[in-house]
Structures are given as C-alpha cells and as structure tokens.
Amino acid sequence: MLNIEAVNFHYGETHEQCLHDVSLHVKAGECVLLCGESGCGKTTVTRLVNGLIPHFYEGEFSGKVVVSGLDVTKTMPDVLAGTVGSVFQNPRSQFFSLDTTGEIAFGCENLGLSPAEIRERVKKTSAELGIERLLDRDIFALSGGEKQLIAIAAAYALSPEVFVFDEPSSNLDWNAVGELAHLMLRLKQAGRTLIVAEHRLYWLAGPIDRVVYLRGGRIAGDWQAAAFLALPERERAELGLRALNPEALRPSASMVVWEQAPMQEQAPTQGRTAPNLRVSDLSAWYKRGEPVLRGISFEARPGESVAILGGNGAGKTTLARTLCGLNRKAVGKITLNGSKLSPKARAGPFYLVMQESGYQLFTDSVENELLLSKNRRSRPTSEKVGEILESLSLTDFRERHPMSLSGGQRQRTAIGTAMAHEAEVLIFDEPTSGLDYQNMRRVVAVIEQLRAEGKAVFIITHDYELLLAACTRALVLEDGRLKADFPLTKDSIGRIKEIFSWTQASSK
Amino acid sequence: MSLDPRVKLLILVLINVVVFASPDLATEWLCMGVIAALLAWMGCWRQLVYGLLFYAGMMGALYLCGLTDNFLTAFMSMMIICFRKVIPTVFFASGLIATTKVGDLVSAMQSLRIPKVIVIPFTVTLRFFPTAKEEFAAIRDAARLRGLRFSMERTLVPMMMRCANIAEELSAASVTRGIESTRKRTSMRELRLGASDLGVAVVFSALTVFAVMGGLPLLMGGVPLLHA
Numbered sequence: 001m002l003n004i005e006a007v008n009f010h011y012g013e014t015h016e017q018c019l020h021d022v023s024l025h026v027k028a029g030e031c032v033l034l035c036g037e038s039g040c041g042k043t044t045v046t047r048l049v050n051g052l053i054p055h056f057y058e059g060e061f062s063g064k065v066v067v068s069g070l071d072v073t074k075t076m077p078d079v080l081a082g083t084v085g086s087v088f089q090n091p092r093s094q095f096f097s098l099d100t101t102g103e104i105a106f107g108c109e110n111l112g113l114s115p116a117e118i119r120e121r122v123k124k125t126s127a128e129l130g131i132e133r134l135l136d137r138d139i140f141a142l143s144g145g146e147k148q149l150i151a152i153a154a155a156y157a158l159s160p161e162v163f164v165f166d167e168p169s170s171n172l173d174w175n176a177v178g179e180l181a182h183l184m185l186r187l188k189q190a191g192r193t194l195i196v197a198e199h200r201l202y203w204l205a206g207p208i209d210r211v212v213y214l215r216g217g218r219i220a221g222d223w224q225a226a227a228f229l230a231l232p233e234r235e236r237a238e239l240g241l242r243a244l245n246p247e248a249l250r251p252s253a254s255m256v257v258w259e260q261a262p263m264q265e266q267a268p269t270q271g272r273t274a275p276n277l278r279v280s281d282l283s284a285w286y287k288r289g290e291p292v293l294r295g296i297s298f299e300a301r302p303g304e305s306v307a308i309l310g311g312n313g314a315g316k317t318t319l320a321r322t323l324c325g326l327n328r329k330a331v332g333k334i335t336l337n338g339s340k341l342s343p344k345a346r347a348g349p350f351y352l353v354m355q356e357s358g359y360q361l362f363t364d365s366v367e368n369e370l371l372l373s374k375n376r377r378s379r380p381t382s383e384k385v386g387e388i389l390e391s392l393s394l395t396d397f398r399e400r401h402p403m404s405l406s407g408g409q410r411q412r413t414a415i416g417t418a419m420a421h422e423a424e425v426l427i428f429d430e431p432t433s434g435l436d437y438q439n440m441r442r443v444v445a446v447i448e449q450l451r452a453e454g455k456a457v458f459i460i461t462h463d464y465e466l467l468l469a470a471c472t473r474a475l476v477l478e479d480g481r482l483k484a485d486f487p488l489t490k491d492s493i494g495r496i497k498e499i500f501s502w503t504q505a506s507s508k
Numbered sequence: 509m510s511l512d513p514r515v516k517l518l519i520l521v522l523i524n525v526v527v528f529a530s531p532d533l534a535t536e537w538l539c540m541g542v543i544a545a546l547l548a549w550m551g552c553w554r555q556l557v558y559g560l561l562f563y564a565g566m567m568g569a570l571y572l573c574g575l576t577d578n579f580l581t582a583f584m585s586m587m588i589i590c591f592r593k594v595i596p597t598v599f600f601a602s603g604l605i606a607t608t609k610v611g612d613l614v615s616a617m618q619s620l621r622i623p624k625v626i627v628i629p630f631t632v633t634l635r636f637f638p639t640a641k642e643e644f645a646a647i648r649d650a651a652r653l654r655g656l657r658f659s660m661e662r663t664l665v666p667m668m669m670r671c672a673n674i675a676e677e678l679s680a681a682s683v684t685r686g687i688e689s690t691r692k693r694t695s696m697r698e699l700r701l702g703a704s705d706l707g708v709a710v711v712f713s714a715l716t717v718f719a720v721m722g723g724l725p726l727l728m729g730g731v732p733l734l735h736a
Contacts, residue, residue, distance in 0.1 A: 050684050052683065055683065057680075077688055078687075078690070086684040093673075093674040093678050093681065094681035095678075095681075096635060096681075097635070098610050101696075102611035105611075108694075109693055109694050109695055110686040111689055112689065112692050112693060113694060115694060122696065140638045155684075155685075321649075347652055347653055347654070348655050351653060354646070354649075358666070358669070360650040362662045362665070374657070403669050
C-alpha cells in the first residue's frame with residue numbers, strides 16, 4: 001500500500017538533514033505508529049505520505065514514495081486527496097468552513113463531485129463514523145475533541161485508502177482521546193491503512209499493528225505491536241517515549257519523585273505549613289446565565305503542587321481564569337498571605353502559563369521578555385534575570401527571539417517571566433500537551449524547582465504520567481462544584497485511575 | 509423566510525444605487541422602510557431595531573446641528589450626512605450576514621461565475637474573522653496577566669506571528685483536501701430561485717428605477733419634500 005524507498009530530505013530553509021535514507025513498507029490495512037522524540041522526523045514522514053513534501057514544503061528530496069500505486073512526487077495533490085486523508089495536530093487551523101456540514105463537504109466540492117453525490121457522502125460519512133449529532137453545527141463552538149472528529153470525517157468523505165495522522169491527540173483531553181481511539185479502531189476495521197505520528201502512546205495500544213521508531217531522521221527501530229507493548233518501562237524511557245500502558249505505570253517505575261514517596265505523604269515540606277492561599281465560596285460566571293463554578297473553597301500551601309482534574313465543561317479553565325483575575329464575573333473571597341485581593345490585584349501574584357505559551361511573549365529577546373514589566377519599579381535586576389535563565393537552562397538563548405525557540409523553550413521563558421516578577425501562585429494549563437518524554441521530564445523539573453522556591457503550583461492536566469510525577473494533591477471538579485480534594489499518595493492512586501478511566505473510554 | 513443568497517447580493521448592490529441616487533430625504537426614508545419590512549420578513553428583529561435606532565439617532569444629531577449655524581455645525585452636518593448614506597447598506601448587510609451561511613454565499617458567488625481566485629480568498633477572509641477574534645482575546649489575556657497596558661506593537665506583533673502560523677497550517681490542510689484541483693468546483697447545495705426571491709428582486713429593482721428617475725418629488729411635480 002505504501003512504499004517509501006531510500007528517502008533523503010531536508011527543508012529548504014535549513015541545511016540540517018531531516019530524513020536519512022528512510023525506507024518503509026506498509027501493507028494494506030496495517031496501522032503503523034511512528035514515534036520518537038521531538039524533531040526525530042516523524043511529522044516529516046507523514047508529509048511524504050500525503051504529498052505535502054514536495055508539493056507544499058519545499059526542500060531537497062531524493063528517493064521514491066509510492067502510495068496505492070501513485071508516485072507521490074509526480075502526482076498532483078488534488079489527485080492524492082482522494083487516496084490519502086490527512087488529520088493534523090491543531091484542530092484550530094485545519095478548517096475552511098464555519099459550519100461542520102460544509103466542512104465535511106469541502107473536499108468533495110473541491111474535487112467537483114455532483115451535489116447529490118456530495119450530500120450522499122456527507123450522510124454516509126456521519127452515519128459510519130457515528131457523528132450525526134455534530135452535523136450543522138458552528139465549528140467555532142465545538143470542543144477540541146469534536147473538531148478532531150470533524151477533521152477525520154472531512155478526510156473520510158473523500159474515501160481515501162490511507163489515513164495519516166500527525167499528533168492528532170495533542171490538544172485533546174482524555175475523554176476526547178477515548179473517542180478518537182474508538183474512531184481509529186473503526187477505520188481500521190473498515191480496512192483502511194493508518195499511519196499515526198504521536199507522542200502520547202497509551203491510547204493507541206488498541207489499533208496499532210506495528211511501531212516504527214525514528215531517531216535523528218533515521219529509522220532506528222521497528223517492532224510488531226505485541227513485542228513493543230512488552231518493552232520494559234526502563235527501555236521505553238530510554239527511547240524517550242511516553243508511557244504505553246498507564247495502568248502499568250507504577251509510581252516507582254522511572255518516577256524519581258515517587259521513589260521518595262514519603263516526602264509527598266508528609267507534604268508540606270520545609271516547615272512552611274500555613275496555607276498562604278485561601279479560596280472561599282467562589283462562584284463564577286462565563287458570559288450570562290448559569291454559574292460555571294459554584295461555591296468552591298480550598299486552601300493551598302507554599303510548595304504544594306495541586307492537580308485540577310475534571311471533564312470537559314467541569315469548570316477547570318474558568319477556575320484558572322478567575323484565580324488569575326482574567327475572569328471578573330465572580331463572587332467569593334480569594335486571599336493571599338492574609339489579604340483579600342481584587343481580580344485586578346491578582347494579575348501579577350497569580351500567573352497562568354497558557355497551553356500555547358507563544359501568546360505570552362511580547363518582546364524581541366528572551367532577556368527582554370523577563371525584564372518587561374508594567375512599571376519601572378517592578379523591573380527585576382539583571383543578576384536576577386541571569387539566575388532565573390540559568391535555573392531554566394535558558395542562558396544560551398538569552399539573546400534569541402522568543403519566536404525562534406522550540407515550544408518547550410518558549411514555555412520555560414513564559415515561566416521565567418512569572419519568576420522574575422515574583423508570582424506566588426502559578427497555574428499551568430495542560431503544560432505537557434504535545435510534549436515528548438524528555439520535555440515532559442523538563443516540565444516536571446521546573447515544577448519541582450518552583451515548589452522548592454515556595455510557590456503554590458496548580459496544574460490543569462489530562463496527562464496521567466505528569467500527574468504521577470509532579471503533583472501532591474488533586475482537586476476534582478464536576479459540574480462547577482468541588483467534588484473531591486485529596487492528597488496524592490500510594491493509597492489514593494486508585495481514585496485517580498477511576499477519574500481517568502481509560503478502560504471505559506477505550507471500550508466505548 | 510430565507511432568500512437566495514444571489515438575490516441578497518443583488519439587493520445589496522441596488523440599495524447602494526438607491527441611496528446615492530435619492531434626490532431627497534423622503535426617498536431615503538422610503539428605502540429604509542422597504543429594507544425594514546424585508547428584515548422583519550426574514551426575522552432579523554435585533555438588526556431591525558438596532559438599525560432603526562441608529563438611523564434615528566443620526567437624524568436627531570443632524571437636526572441639532574441645524575439649530576445653530578456656524579462653521580463647526582456645518583462641518584459636522586456634512587460628516588453626518590456622509591455617514592448616514594452608508595447606513596441603509598450596513599442595515600441590510602447585518603441582516604444578510606445573520607441569515608446566510610458562508611457555504612451558500614460561496615456557492616452563490618460561484619454560480620455567478622465569479623472566478624475562483626476571488627472566491628477562495630473571500631472564503632478564507634470570512635473564515636479568518638472568528639480566528640483573529642480568538643487570537644486577539646488570547647493575547648489581550650496574556651497582557652493582562654502581566655499587568656501590561658494595551659499597545660499596538662505588543663498586540664499586533666504576536667498577532668501577526670500567530671496568524672502567519674495558522675495561515676500556513678491552514679494552507680497545508682487545504683492542499684491535502686484538494687483545493688488546488690483544476691476540476692470545476694461544485695457545491696453541496698443547489699441554488700434555486702423561488703417566487704419570493706423573484707418578488708423581492710422586483711420590489712427592489714422598481715425602487716431603484718424610481719429613485720434614479722427622481723424619487724418621490726417626481727410624484728409631487730418636481731418639488732423636493734425634504735432636503736437631504
């Protein structure tokens with residue numbers, strides 16, 4: 001079905017070789033996982049398959065790629081569109097229409113199918129994928145997960161034999177990932193060939209037949225699924241891969257923090273036992289109508305790291321935005337170090353590290369970013385900036401433009417700005433979405449450092465691996481109410497597993 | 509009631525002709541009245557109320573300027589009149605946007621044989637408004653988190669960067685969905701002109717002819733009812 005023969009490639013603007021002598025043969029109906037650390041070339045391989053290389057991304061290319069009998073380099077992308085369907089990482093930037101039905105029809109309209117045929121295909125697609133409920137909806141009002149389902153449907157409507165997915169789960173919560181997994185199984189049962197590049201692996205354990213591992217642009221491993229799933233945890237971590245089977249993640253596995261588990265059981269450390277943050281009876285609204293948060297109360301101590309858990313619409317984001325003073329439609333009391341703070345006064349002591357930290361950088365260099373402050377008095381000294389950069393391993397990038405950094409480096413720069421301005425409460429929104437194992441470990445290290453400095457850390461996450469490695473407590477939100485608030489210990493881990501409930505999600 | 513998007517586009521053009529050909533205020537009022545009736549018929553009550561209130565406000569301001577006679581008020585009257593001339597078009601356009609799907613509008617443009625090089629950028633532009641809004645809100649939030657005041661440079665530079673990124677991803681996605689196809693593009697919805705489309709088109713065409721020929725003063729023997 002797919003033959004990649006001795007492909008070498010590097011992108012036009014760089015001189016670094018991106019793929020070295022890559023050869024890959026995939027049989028019809030096979031589901032192949034492409035994995036490896038960030039920058040290993042797995043996304044580039046997906047672009048070979050859907051023809052974006054060489055038709056869209058230019059560069060130096062040698063070798064041969066044949067999909068379903070078509071030579072990709074000699075076939076126009078619109079002909080390939082009917083053979084290879086593509087689903088991308090970012091659900092926000094792969095839509096053309098404003099409504100879902102129009103989006104599913106978009107490809108068919110481009111290829112000039114008759115109106116009756118297009119209507120038939122839209123109907124068939126939505127029925128076969130079980131997404132009728134999403135038809136005729138405003139795309140901008142859909143959740144990330146629903147957008148990904150529409151992206152798959154839009155590709156499916158052209159009835160391609162091969163699907164390529166480029167990190168499709170990056171921006172999704174675990175419920176949405178469950179639905180995505182379910183849909184992948186359906187595609188596989190329908191005999192389609194699936195090529196998936198991914199960091200998060202656990203959800204693919206069901207559909208995959210084969211795993212191809214890339215390192216530095218070369219294929220460095222090729223396993224049958226069963227053999228790959230049987231790899232010991234240690235070896236998996238050495239390959240720089242995320243967990244395959246979260247159920248099997250033992251707290252002791254490679255988790256440094258958990259090897260010192262008693263520390264967490266005895267949390268709070270260093271004698272700083274008094275809570276410095278108190279939230280009492282907080283209710284908040286988003287636009288008009290029903291409150292999104294209802295009467296939430298909790299406390300946090302310096303050095304604590306609290307996971308905020310809950311499904312879609314539970315109020316996690318609203319809680320974060322209200323704490324930071326971004327959402328002002330709220331009643332209740334928030335005190336920090338004994339003084340009640342208005343929403344405006346909270347911007348500063350409270351800081352939100354956004355999922356896309358690229359938004360949070362405003363200047364032309366990493367150093368200036370840390371120096372940028374609302375007034376002269378609050379400007380940090382340059383020694384302090386130096387220390388912070390050192391602690392975040394950003395010293396070498398001091399003069400670099402933030403936009404030229406990798407995602408992980410940008411995220412650390414954003415954290416650095418909060419440290420430079422002495423924020424006391426840091427809230428992370430999905431800090432590890434789309435990160436590989438190395439980068440996830442880095443986030444964990446930064447969080448540990450913030451805790452050691454006595455910051456209170458909150459983490460909105462759907463990443464079980466991160467949770468095990470970095471959190472000491474969990475707040476569980478449901479329907480805007482605080483459903484549970486408990487310390488994370490070896491005994492309470494069962495409750496967390498219940499919340500994540502992969503088994504339910506993947507067997508749905 | 510829904511109208512064929514092609515008829516809506518036609519009306520949009522005709523309203524412009526009517527407004528700029530209107531010899532006096534009364535004809536302009538007649539035009540506003542016809543548009544108001546059409547919006548009511550399409551069920552755009554909100555646009556109807558806001559549009560009429562806004563127009564009334566403009567007329568009120570014009571009246572106040574007319575009470576005294578000096579350079580400043582004369583200048584302001586002139587500005588208001590220029591601005592007022594655009595209101596009927598915007599009035600109807602608000603109803604058009606509220607009742608038309610982008611896909612339908614695109615199909616309409618295609619069936620009018622407007623070339624693809626215009627239609628595709630037009631779609632992308634429409635698609636970009638909500639995105640730009642989201643991006644802008646996110647950047648504003650980020651600035652507020654750090655207590656930074658709004659500044660053009662701090663807002664527009666990250667905004668450009670983000671939009672350039674999104675534009676590239678969007679283009680890559682569209683290439684894999686066959687946007688570069690040389691075949692004639694089709695549309696899921698087939699457009700058909702109904703009796704109501706025809707009726708509305710006739711009403712507006714008549715109004716246009718009437719305004720161009722001289723408007724209401726024509727009936728009154730050439731005496732303008734109200735000066736514009």
